[in-house]
Structure formats: C-alpha cells, structure tokens
Amino acid sequence: MPDGGNVAYYYDGSFDGMLCCVFESYAAKEIPDEILPPEALQATFLPAKAIVTDKMKAERVRKSIPEKMGAQAYDFIRHAFLTNIDGKEYRLLLFIRLGFKHGPKVMRMISEDAVYTLLKAVRHLNNESHLLKGFIRFSAFHGALVAEIEPKNIVLPLLAKHFRERFPGERFIIFDRTNDMALIYEPYRHRIIPASGVELPEPDEAEQKIRELWKLFYNTIEVEGRYNPKCRMSHMPKHYWKYMTEFETPGKPSPCRAGTLKNPSGLSLPAASEDNSEDNF
C-alpha cells in the first residue's frame, strides 16, 4: 500500500466524485489522510487537492468494482455512501483498495477496521430504514399523503420501493428534514429531490378525526398490568417520537405546523432535476 501523502482530497460530495477520489488515489499512488466533502474543506490543516468529478474516470472505477469484488460489494459500497459515519469517503477508499487486492472476500474481512466500521454503519442504515418503514406517519392533505422524518442516515432511497409497493395508487411525499431532501411519488414514478423549508398546513377536520381515533387506539391497547416504558424506549427511541401521531399533544397537532404548502397534491415531479433514485436499493 502506498504511503499516506500528507494530503487531503476534497470533492463535490457526489458518489461519482468519491469514485474519482479512488481513481486519483491509484493514479497518484498515494493514500490521502482525509477525503472531504465541500462543506468540510475549512476544517483541514493539510494541503488540499481538489478532485474534479470526471464522468469517464468515475465510470471506469464503477465498472471495475463489481468485476473485481462482486455485485454484492458494489451494492454495499452504494449503501455505505448513504451512511452518516465520520470519514466515510476515506473508509470507502480503504475498503475499495482492499477489494481490488483481495476480491469478493473483502466483504468478510471483518478483522480489517475499514471493513468492520463500514459494515456496522450499513447495518445502522438498514436498521434505521427498517424502523422507519413502521414509524413514518402520513397525513392526508387534499388527497395526497405527506410525511416528515429526521433520519440519521440518508434513508429515502431505501424507503422508495417499500412505499411504492404499499401505496401504488396514491400520491405521496416524504420530507427528510435532516438532509433537506424529499421523496416524491405519483403513479407510477418517484423522484428524490432537494427540498428544504417546505412547511405543512394544519390538518383539516377529517384528518384530525382519524388522528384522534389512532391516539385512542394507541392508549387503549396498552395492558396496564404490563407497563414497561423502558422496554418501549429501547424498541422505539425517543427521537422517532417527534413526528409520530400518537405522541401529539392533545388539541395541538405537532407533526404539522402552519405553513405555506397549501396544496401538496399540486406538487408535481420536476422534469429535469437530478435523479437520485435507485431502483436497485
């Protein structure tokens, strides 16, 4: 393995950009000490090298990954890129280098820290998206379903397929407030687009009635003789509660604040925006 070059790479934050960092690492026979997304550039004291995203270079790396280490590893890398662990790009670089050296076996080399850390991060991502499949709450506004989440990882690409299959005939939007993105679906296509600051309207009477019925059910289904709040907390950590209907304070709908989105069903898919959607997720 080449020496650390006492250099930091910075790149545009895209998946292709990350692949170009890998390309550069091989071309320059060096392993940078850090790989930084644009917003973190000021944070480094190392000399920084700007890695320009070049579709051709990215494509070469992208093609060689499944060839050399298998489709499963490529899938894993795509997922790892959606996680929120510190220095994920640097760890991915080490992982990919290991993969080029050892082949598909890299997926099982958990005694390597780079592999193990990414494995844990991807498990966390999968776990978070699995929990959200249950914990997400939609509200009906003018016939469209709208939800908000504050995930730790980028989960929308992992949720798309599930909710498409659940509500094929509906229109729905899930706002990711952490990453300022939204998953928008109308029959039969979806997009993931940048979205920030969109506020949801107050629920109408019909919507409020269903919410009250749900809260009634939630509070009634508990068996008092088995009260165990600690157990509830460990299955459903508190940070998920924020947007869950059952924890709304009575009379004051918390998931939705008065706002500007008057008619979400009128939101349509932007024609030419960047398509982050990945059907293979």
Place this chain on the structure above:
Amino acid sequence: MFCGKIIPVGGRFVDIFDKLKILTDAAKFDVACTSSGVDKSASPGGIGNAAACGICHSFAADGRCISLLKVLMTNVCVFDCKYCVNRRSNDTRRAMFTPRELAELTIQFYRRNYIEGLFLSSGVIKNPDYTCEQMTEALRILREDYGFSGYIHAKAIPGADPALISRLGFLADRMSVNIELPSQNSLELLAPDKSKHSILKPMGYIKNRISENSADLVRYRHAPRFAPAGQSTQMIIGATPETDFHILNLSENLYKKYGLKRVFFSAYIPVAENTLLPARDTKPPLLREHRLYQADWLLRFYGFSAGELLDEQHQNFDPVMDPKCNWALNHLELFPMEINRASYEELLRVPGIGVRSAKRIVRARRDGSLDFTVLKRLGVVLKRAQYFIVCGGRAAQGLRISHDSVLRSLLSERELNLYNFNRYPESEPEQLSLFGNSLNAQEELQKCLTGEM
C-alpha cells in the same frame, strides 16, 4: 340486530370513538402481534403490501409491538368463559362494528402508515356462523371493494361451519384458533362451552385446507391462496396449574401435528373474582411467559426438543437462568467447543451464539481460523459464550471452565439485574434473573421478529 351504524348500549348511543375504545379494550389480551410470514405487493389499482419479516408500527407503553389494528368485531358473547372479560356474565359495555365501518377505519389507518393491517377476532354473537359471516363481510369489503393487499389475521370462531371458515381463510393471511387453556381439564372447569375437541377441530380443518391449497398452487399458479402466512394459536399461562413441561410438550405437538407457525403465550392478568382462578391482586407471571418464549425459540430455530429442556423431575424453568444456559450447564461434558470445527448445529447450542452469528461463523471460518476478536465482531456475545468455547484450542484469556466459575461470574451481574427488574413488577424469587436482562425479554417477546439467544 346489531349491525346498524349506531347501536344503543346501556341506555346511550355509541359512536365510532366509543366502539373503537370498547372493542380495542376487549381485544388487547390477545398477544399475537406479528404481521410476518408473507411477502406481497399491491395488486393493480389496490393498496397494501406485506413484508415477510414483519413491521412494527409503534410500541405501546407496555413495550409490546403494535403492528395490526387489533380489535373485536363485537364483544357481545353468548359464552361464559370464566377467564375472559367478554364473558356473558360480565357486566361491561358492549358494542359492535359494522363490517363497512371497520373496513373504512382499517384503510384510513393503513393509508397513514399507522398499521400493517388488521387483526380481527370476535366474541360469539347469536351463534358462531353469524359471527363468522360478519367477520367475513368486513374482510370481503377490504379485499374486494378497497383492493386491500395488506396483512389480515383472522380468528376462526370454533363451532362455525367449515364452509364459512374456509371463506374466511381465503380472505385472511393468517388464521388462528386459540387453545386458551393448556389442558382439557382446565377447559372443562373454566370454559364450559368449549372443549379440546371444539378447538382442535377447526385447527385441523385449517391445517388441511392449507396443505390442499399448496398442492393446488403447484398445479395452478393462480389458485387463490388460503391463509398464506399459516396458522397460529395462543394459550394463557398461569391461570391454571399446568407446568412448563406440560405446556412446552403441548406446543411441540401443536407445531408437529398442526404445522403451526407460532404458539403464543399470554401471562394471565386477573379479570374476574373466581375461586377457580388466581386472586385478583396476582401479578401476571411475566418472567415465566418470557422463559416459555425463550424455550419456544429453542424448539423452532435451535434444534432443541422439549424433552431436552425439561423432564418429569424438572417440570418448570429456572427463574434465575434462561433455558439454553441451563441446558449447557447441565451438559458441561460437551464443552468447551472448538469454534473452528464445531458443526452449525453444535454452534447453536452455545449460549451467546444465535442463529445469525452461527451462520456468520460457518461462513467466516472458510477464509481462515477465527479468534476471539473476530468472534466478537461477528456478533457473538462473548460475555456468555467464552465459558463454552475455545478458538484454535485456546480459551479466552484468564478463564477457568467449571460449573463454579461460570456461576460466580454470573453472580456479579446480580445487582445489575436486580436493578433492571426493579420496575418489573415481579414476585420476589423471579427477580433473581441473571442471564435474562430486560433487553433480551424485549427482543423475543414483543418484537416478534427472529431473535437470537
């Protein structure tokens, strides 16, 4: 007739809020919560999918998973089972959903992602056939009028005509008939209208329909599916004197003879003053229920048989120790096990190694021999497993394997566990849980997903 939109109960009218409250309250002692066992997506123009692994949509304050809208069609009942809140002689408010309002409520909850589907049970109104017809109509509206493909668990009403049960089974994903009490004797005493026969008959019928149906499906790929997520049952623990040994053997037989997907256990919570039943202030035997679930897991996923876990001399589980550890301590001659050579089946018998970590070990050791650091990364709970394994002939550092050293190390956990169980309203001897901490209890009990032990 009870199927009007609003029905008079106790001199006043009941609206949808009242109905939902009454019919949820009456259903909540049924413990089956899972939405697992079937994978499908919505049909064209319809709504709803199902994930084989099951999805929990919320957790109630008792820590149990909420996956399905669990309600009764009605809590009116012509029977008088003494352990049941809905018994005829109980002075309680009664209500009934109309099939359409129940279907509508399910869809509205489902669209908002509150639930994965419906769990519909019922008291027996008029007679079993009439009850079954009402339930079937609610399910028919969901499936046909709304094109609903989400999960439906329906309770078969014992005594209903097989043709009606069959109709219900083609609309539901899972069916269940509750055993309720673990012996004929207890049934006779406490459920005078039921008998072992009246419960096992529909169970056997459902089993036959499921196997006939799978034969049909081989021949005609588009044959309608009968209860594709299988059949389950439930029994009440602690209302009657049966031992764990008896209960576990019964469960094992039910799995074998009726091909059940799950047997659920429900710790009895006193709902009536009756000399035949535990006193009203008796705490529900939650730890016992937990031990039975652990043992059930060992039967279904770990290759244990009931006779290995308990016998005539040891009829009940040790409150202090989980069944797997208990078994291992009684079979120290089989340990320590060499991780790099033990078969998958042997690995599963090591405390601290679950199904997932055993599979990972088998795969990982093909690339080279494993050490303790890697085992930990594979998800093995070394704190427990270290007493029972060696890696490349070596034990974990500083370990001596004897009955004594294992027990001594467990005692150090005692304070921690006493603390954990402080909020657990258990009787004194049951507080001494050493292996089973509350996290474990949650995993196997409430989450209803595949657990590890």
